[in-house]
Amino acid sequence: MRPPDNQPDFIGALLSMFLGVVISFEAYRLEAFSTSLYVGDHTLPAILGLLFFMLGGVLLIQSFRVTEEASSPNPGPLFPGKRLRLLLCFLFLLLYVWLLGAIGYTMATLFVSFAFFILIGSYRWRTSIVYSVLLTGGLYVVFIYSLHITLPGGDLF
Numbered sequence: 001m002r003p004p005d006n007q008p009d010f011i012g013a014l015l016s017m018f019l020g021v022v023i024s025f026e027a028y029r030l031e032a033f034s035t036s037l038y039v040g041d042h043t044l045p046a047i048l049g050l051l052f053f054m055l056g057g058v059l060l061i062q063s064f065r066v067t068e069e070a071s072s073p074n075p076g077p078l079f080p081g082k083r084l085r086l087l088l089c090f091l092f093l094l095l096y097v098w099l100l101g102a103i104g105y106t107m108a109t110l111f112v113s114f115a116f117f118i119l120i121g122s123y124r125w126r127t128s129i130v131y132s133v134l135l136t137g138g139l140y141v142v143f144i145y146s147l148h149i150t151l152p153g154g155d156l157f
Contacts, residue, residue, distance in 0.1 A: 004063040013060035020053030085119050092116065104154030110136045 004010035027045035034040030092115050099108035113135050117128035143149045 002064075005065065006063045009059055009063035013056045013063055016052050016056030016059060018056075020049045020051070020056055022049075023052060024049030088119055089116065092119070100152060100154070102154050103156050105151040106136060106140060107154070109139060 023045050027042040027049055030042035030045065031037070031040070034042055092112055096108055096112040099111065102108075110132055114128050114132040117123050117131050118125065121128070121131075123131065140151070143151055
């Protein structure tokens with residue numbers, strides 16, 4: 001057997017498939033306590049175990065495909081710009097934790113998602129504003145109206 005062209009995907013696929021098997025065994029163990037074969041505490045773990053195993057298999061097959069990145073001899077370290085983006089993302093996550101207590105979930109999510117759309121998505125600032133408003137509004141509707149969960153308001157509001 002030839003070695004995979006994308007070793008990180010290969011390792012991730014094997015881990016995903018292993019987790020799928022472990023989760024499926026746990027679902028089988030929980031099935032003994034269920035009153036129904038189709039609905040019970042075992043249903044979600046069984047679905048997740050199957051998904052983990054199947055998607056891991058797809059990733060395993062994909063890891064043997066030759067790609068341009070995998071065929072390059074030495075991809076090298078992260079570019080300085082990518083390293084700075086990674087550091088900024090980490091700092092914005094820390095800022096998000098602080099902002100949750102200060103200005104509340106809604107405003108903190110709006111600000112930090114705007115920054116992430118610029119940093120990770122490389123969108124222009126106008127597009128990032130629209131997407132962050134849509135994301136924050138969508139999450140607000142889901143949590144408040146669908147799940148009936150109150151969101152933290154923060155110290156300032």
